[in-house]
Amino acid sequence: MSSSPPYAETESAVSRSSDRLYRCDAIVLARMDFGEADRILTLYSRQHGKLRVIAKGARRPLSRLGPHLEYFSHSRLMLARGRDLDVVTGAETVEAHLAIRDDLDAFGNASHMVEILARLTEDRQENAAVFDLLASSLHLLADGVDAFHVTRHYELALLTLLGYRPQLLHCIECRVALSQAPHPFSPAQGGFLCESCHGRAPATRLVGVDAQKYLRALDRGGLSATVRISIDSPLRDELEGIFGAYLRHIAERDLGSLRVLRELHDASSYNVR
Numbered sequence: 001m002s003s004s005p006p007y008a009e010t011e012s013a014v015s016r017s018s019d020r021l022y023r024c025d026a027i028v029l030a031r032m033d034f035g036e037a038d039r040i041l042t043l044y045s046r047q048h049g050k051l052r053v054i055a056k057g058a059r060r061p062l063s064r065l066g067p068h069l070e071y072f073s074h075s076r077l078m079l080a081r082g083r084d085l086d087v088v089t090g091a092e093t094v095e096a097h098l099a100i101r102d103d104l105d106a107f108g109n110a111s112h113m114v115e116i117l118a119r120l121t122e123d124r125q126e127n128a129a130v131f132d133l134l135a136s137s138l139h140l141l142a143d144g145v146d147a148f149h150v151t152r153h154y155e156l157a158l159l160t161l162l163g164y165r166p167q168l169l170h171c172i173e174c175r176v177a178l179s180q181a182p183h184p185f186s187p188a189q190g191g192f193l194c195e196s197c198h199g200r201a202p203a204t205r206l207v208g209v210d211a212q213k214y215l216r217a218l219d220r221g222g223l224s225a226t227v228r229i230s231i232d233s234p235l236r237d238e239l240e241g242i243f244g245a246y247l248r249h250i251a252e253r254d255l256g257s258l259r260v261l262r263e264l265h266d267a268s269s270y271n272v273r
Contacts, residue, residue, distance in 0.1 A: 020081045024048055025094065027074050027134055029114040033059065040085065041069060042118055043077075046131040050121050053079060055088040065091050072097045072110050072138055095135075099142040108264045109147040112257035113137060113154055119251040120162055130161050140223075148231060152214075153223040155243045164250055167191030168212075168219045173200055182208050185242055187249035205245060211238045236265065 026045040034040045039058040043051045058066040068075045068091035078090035100106045117134060121127075137154040141147055159165050170177055172191030183192045184204035192212070193201060214235070217225045231239075244258045 021078060021089070022047075022081070023076065023078055024051075025074065025131070026051065026077050027114075027131070027138070028069055028071055029118045031069070031071070037063075039066075039069065041088070044114075044117055044121070044131055044134060045077075046128050047126060049125040049127060049130075050118065050123050051079075052085055052123065053088055054082070054085040055091075058088075068093045070096065070101075072100055072114065074135055074138070095139065095142075097138050097142040099144070100138065103141075103144075105147050105264060106141045106144075108257070108260050109151045110138060110141055112151060112255075112261055115255055115257040116155070116247055116251070117158065119253070119255065120158070120164075120247075127161065130158065133157050133161065146227060148236060149223060149227045149229070152218060152226070152239060152243065155247070156218055157222075159246075159250075164190065164246075166246060168215045171197050173197035178212070180209055182206050183212065185245075187245040190246065205241065207242060208235075208238060210235055211242065214239060215242070233265075240265075 024045040024047040026043040028041055029044055029050075030042040032040045034054065037057045037059045039055045041053050041055055043053060045051055055065050055069055057063050058069055060066070065088055068077075069088070073093060074095040074097070076092045076094055077088055079086045080089050097110075100110050113134060117130070121130070133154065137150055140150045156165070166185075167190060170192075171194035172186065172189045173193060174197055176194050176196075178192055178194060181195075183194065183206070184198050184201075185192050185207045186201035186204045188203060189201050192207070193204065198204070214226060214229060214231075217229070240258075240261065244255070248255060248258070
C-alpha cells in the first residue's frame with residue numbers, strides 16, 4: 001500500500017495559505033465601524049483597483065493596524081482573501097498625509113477626491129495611473145499647494161483616465177472651434193456647444209469667457225498652467241459648478257463632498273468680508 005511522502009500535506013497547506021495572501025499599496029477612501037472593534041474599509045490600490053476589506057481589531061487603542069489605516073493614508077498592506085471581505089493582516093504607512101487633516105480646506109478637497117473616485121469606479125478594476133493620480137494629488141494638498149487648482153486638475157485627469165474627458169476646445173456636436181464668447185456646457189453630452197448647436201441639448205449652463213480660458217489652460221497644460229492663475233469668488237463658483245454638474249451626471253447621484261466644498265467656500269468668503 002503506497003502512501004504520500006510525509007511532507008506532502010504540509011507543503012500543500014503552506015501553498016494554500018500562500019495563495020490566500022497578497023500585498024498591495026493602497027489609499028483609504030472610506031471606512032465604517034463594524035462590530036465592537038473592527039473597521040470595514042474602502043481602499044483604492046495600485047495593483048487591484050478599488051477594494052472593500054475588513055481590518056479586525058483596528059479600533060482597539062493598542063491596535064497595530066489602526067494607525068496605518070487613517071483617512072487618505074497611503075499604506076503598504078498584507079491581505080488574506082476571505083469569503084466575503086478580504087482581511088488586512090499587516091500594514092505599514094508609506095505616506096500619512098497628516099497635514100491634510102490639520103487644514104479644513106485641504107481636508108474638504110481630499111474628501112471630494114476620494115468620494116468621486118469611489119463613486120466612479122467598480123471594484124477590482126486595476127488602474128495604476130488612477131492610483132498614482134490620487135497619491136500625487138494628496139501629496140500636493142499635504143504640501144500646501146492651492147487646493148482649488150489641485151482639485152480641478154485631479155477632476156479633469158480622473159475623468160480622462162476613466163474615459164469621461166469633457167470636450168473643452170470644440171463644440172461637442174459639430175466640432176467647430178469655440179469663439180471667444182460665453183458658451184453653454186452640457187453635462188449630459190460632456191462638452192460645450194457652439195452658437196449654432198445651442199438648444200440641441202437639455203439642461204445646459206452658460207459658461208463665461210474667463211472660466212473657458214481656465215478650462216482650456218487646464219486641458220492643454222495641466223496643473224502647471226493654472227496653479228498661478230488668480231481665481232476670484234465668482235469664477236471659483238462657476239468652475240466648481242461645471243465640474244460638479246458633470247460629475248453628478250456621470251455618478252447619477254448627488255455627491256455629499258460637493259455640498260461640503262460649497263459650505264467651506266461660503267464660510268471662507270464670509271470670513272474674508
